[in-house]
Amino acid sequence: MKNTYFTPGPAELYPTFYQHLQRALDEQIGSISHRSQRFRDIYQFADEQLRVLLSIPKSHGIFFTGSASEVWERIILNCVEHESFHLVNGSFSQKFYDYANALQKHAHLQEKPFGEGFDAADIDVPEYAELVCLTHNETSSGVQMRTSEIHKLKRKYPKKLFCVDIVSSAPYPDLDFNLIDSAFFSVQKAFGMPAGLGVWISNQSCLEKAEYLLQNDALTIGAHHTLPTLWKHYKTFETPATPNVLYIYLLGKIAEDFNRIGIDTIRKQTEEKARMLYKFLETSADYEPFVKQERHRSQTVVVANTTKPSPDVIANAKAANMIVGSGYGKLKESQIRIANFPAVSIEQTELLIDQLKK
Incomplete structure (x- = not known):
């Protein structure tokens, strides 16, 4: 019997992935030149x-990288001369902050305990910070920052560049890209593909900052995948270096499938499954939601405390062909993480809940 993966990445493959992959192999997509018209058509598609899916305006370019983690480095190099500002409440928002320090920027930090979330009213952005770095969905702890709070914060600081990590939530968040300068995600989570492709969305304001920094001989904006180089090639739907052509093709096809369903429907289904999971956790004697504030609970990665050792819970679920994620870091033995991505249906979520009840 085939497993169902409720892991937060790599995750369950989207049901149509298999047929799209077969067609790509039949058409030898993996062998075509990235300088061919065929590839330009794939990129454009x-x-x-x-x-359409994410309501991205023409002011923003869409670029492909090796991973979402790569974008941490690219955005810091291309958009920060001196100072960045980071909201940190988990392991991945911490890594974004760590990258800025590693690149020798003055990285400001506002921190909350693991499992707690941010509201715009909590946040004071330092005067000289050029880039505000936010994590919409903290994969490690199951905390989500509401997009309305992100938008509210941007309106409070309209002259600062805002970059949002949507790695484990896209396409769920309804970000207003007329306010957000940059965002990024990878395909091995909610888009239901294997790992190996990052997507970086960035606007002209970020490009202008990169071009300004490029004029400073004392600075580097990187030697690979710089924003000016990406934008130059993007104008003709090309890439600076040989990209993952196969995955760009597959991503376009799965995004098309999502558009056929409709983003509103996908969001409603995501919220319905999240309601089911949290209701179960709140009424169970064996589990409880890790994130206490309901408004901060992730809709796409549900984290639960377990009364039994979580490896036992995971092993029992695996015996029923359901693969659940373990807690992150120090909480590996006492938590489980349940991905709530489009590839998993309401019916499969019901079966998982029945299994956890046992």
Whole structure:
């Protein structure tokens, strides 16, 4: 019997992935030149589908990288001369902050305990911070920052560049890209693909900052995948170096599938499954939601405390062909993480809840 993966990445493959992959192999997509018209058509198609799905305006370019983690480095190098500001409440927002320090920027930090979330009213952005770095969904702890709070914060600081990590939540968040300068995600989570492709969305304001920094001989904006180089090639739907052509093709097809369903429907289904999971956790004697504030609970990665050792819970679920994620870091033995991505249906979520009840 085939497993169902409720892991937060790599995650369950989207049901149509298999047929799209077979067609790509039949058409030898993996062998075509990235300087060919065929590839330009593939890039343009993926671009068009993502624009519809995420409501991305023409002011923003859509670029492909090796991973989402790469974008941490790219955005810091291309958009920060001296100072960045980071909201940290988990392991991945911490890593974004760590990258800025590693690149020798003055990185400001506002921190909350693991499992707690941010509201705009909590946040004071330092005067000289050029880039505000936010994590919409903290994969490690199951905390989500509401997009309305992100938008509210941007309106409070309109002259600062805002970059949002949507790695484990896209396409769920309804970000207003007229306010958000940059965002990024990877495909091995809610888009239901294997790992190996990052997507970086960035606007002209970020490009202008990178071009300004490029004029400073004392600074580097990187030697690979710089924003000016990405934008130059993007104008003709090309890439500076040989990209993952196969995955760009597959991403375009899955984004098209999402658009057929409709983003509103996907969001409603995500919220319905999240309600089911949290209701179970709140009424169970064996589990409880890790995130206490309901408004901060993730809709896409549900984290639960377990009364039994979580490896036992995970092993029992695995015996029923359901693969659940373990807690992150120090909480590996006392928590489980349940991905709530489009590849998993309401019916499969019900079966998982029945299994956890046992």
